[in-house]
Amino acid sequence: MSKNLLSVRNVALLSAAACIIAGFIVLGATGGFVIAGMILLFVLPQYSVLRALPIDEDEKWFFSLFIGIGFFSTAVWVVGRFMPFKAAAVATLAVFVILSFFLFKKKPQQK
Amino acid sequence: MKRKDAVVLAVIFIIALSMWTLPFQDNQLPFGEGDSAWHFSIGDYIYSANTAVWRLPFYVGLWYYGFNNILGAFALEYPPANHMNYALMQLFGERFVSVMLFRAITSFLGIFATYFLLRKLYGFLPAALASFALIFSLREQMIYIWGQQPTLISFVIVPVLLYAFYRYFDSLFEGNPRSVYLFIGAALLASQYFLHVQGIIFSALTIPIFFVLMVIKHKKLPFSRETLLTFGMALIALLAVALPFASIYLGAQGSSVPDQRDFSRLLQWTVPAEPVSGSFPPEFVSFSSEYRIWMLPFILLGIVLMLIRRKNSDLLMLSWLIAIYIAFHLDVILGSSQWLGRIARMGIAEPPLFFSLMAVGLLSIPSLIRLPAQPRILAKYALAIIMAVMIAFTLGSSSRDTLSYVYSGISRITPSQMETAQWLSDNTPSNAVIYGIGTWTYPKTRWMLAVSQRHVMRFEGSFIEQPYAYESPFYMLFDYSDLAVLANSQYRENALAQISQMEQTESSMFNSTAPLYDKNDMRIYYVEKPAVS
The missing domain is CATH 3.40.50 (Rossmann fold)
Structure with missing residues (x-):
């Protein structure tokens, strides 16, 4: 039980939470929200796609961040050619969620 | 990676966050040079007008009016990624703090990229030590506080990108190519391209050097029809996302004017301070400002060890070193000193490598003197702790002073x-x-x-x-x-x-x-x- 609680995944989640809390402490609400926002926009969407690839788990997280920092905003910009910026940000996130859903659904079938 | 990695990364993040946000912890008004204001203006407009711009608004467009020969007046001068990032961050908080925090975090992301590369290639301790030292890298901090952030952010990707190509070439020369890393490498190159062209230029120097060193070491060209096809597909994918923004870079004004080559520069490691004094203070290019002289033997030891050992991972690090040397001497190679300021800015590629070489060199000492396993591990930890304390008391204190008093009053x-x-x-x-x-x-x-x-x-x-x-x-x-x-x-x-x-x-x-x-x-x-x- 305690081993499960201290799994790499849980410790990583706790560490991410600690970083967000540090943001709140150092710079107030904006600090915490921006760090959480960076994880939401620059890591999670790309990870939702990369998790389908046959690479190590840590590689997926790091690649997601460094691809996402240039790619996600460019994707929002492309979508933003057809709609307002804020709507484009939401729509782009939605596209990643849908893409992830299909990749996730497809993976067990391949097995 | 293990639990300890997650903990160490969080600790390093929190230390870096508390250091790099010093310029705006007490005074939350915006700071930076003209570049900083320019980049902020565009992102700020995207957010406030709620529109992803293709043409700059009037008040920004007049700034570098007519800069782009192809796209004309009011054209974007960078691909939109940086400014969209600023606008996206404003969704999460106060107008200025949100962007300044994004600037700070993305400027120190190289710490984590370096950690990742070293952790995968050389293990936990070198990764922890090198990334700890990078928290206090004055060169990165200068570019950050001035606000030339697109360049910096495109360079922080370098270690992760090199890792992707390392995995691909390593598998390719073993005869079992893992193309997934090639496509990830292409995606990382595209990410760099979207952020700033200088980053991708540096990567484009490093990757072929690594390939050549691998060919020399393995004495074979690992090409097959399938490999070439995969490579072609990755290239096409990269071009497909890059070409729509090519006119932004290609239309930029300025051409290289040939002048006399100063071949004596080839005997110097870095860009001299005097010719770039209008753009950078001498500290930016000086070795003693970025490092301390007692680090030099360990950096050299790291290089010597890699030259002797020549594992694939060592060849990658040596390629990085050679690429930096070439980048620092592009003015001599191209026969024009016009871009010396830009070349000097490439100096931000150096600290991640030098701190990595220092960590690898230092922590190899217990192995070189052939200690038994248990004392060797203890000795490595002891050396790492001693070095970390010395770094904190030297680089750390000067870095803290710089960040605390920058743009005050x-x-x-x-x-x-x-x-x-x-x-x-x-x-x-x-x-x-x-x-x-x-x-x-x-x-x-x-x-x-x-x-x-x-x-x-x-x-x-x-x-x-x-x-x-x-x-x-x-x-x-x-x-x-x-x-x-x-x-x-x-x-x-x-x-x-x-x-x-x-x-x-x-x-x-x-x-x-x-x-x-x-x-x-x-x-x-x-x-x-x-x-x-």
């Missing part, structure tokens, strides 16, 4: 200037051009542009004559606020002389005119333009 936009900028925003049309006199520095004038979302520029004795400004109403801003502060300092005489000169100018130009705004030692007048026949 009137070297940053002041609350009264913010208030004036807000007045401009509320009371002047969006195509207004505001000529400012008296604001202490050029970047502060440009920050008033960014804050007001109006084209604020320094008055140099005449009004601009660009076609797009013909219809614009002109205003004059007399800003005595900084000079009033300076008049109470050691610069009193100069400040008083300048105040007197400004008063004469104001009196001669607007003798019988009432100011539209008169507050906090600042006055704004409407400029009556002569009728155009």
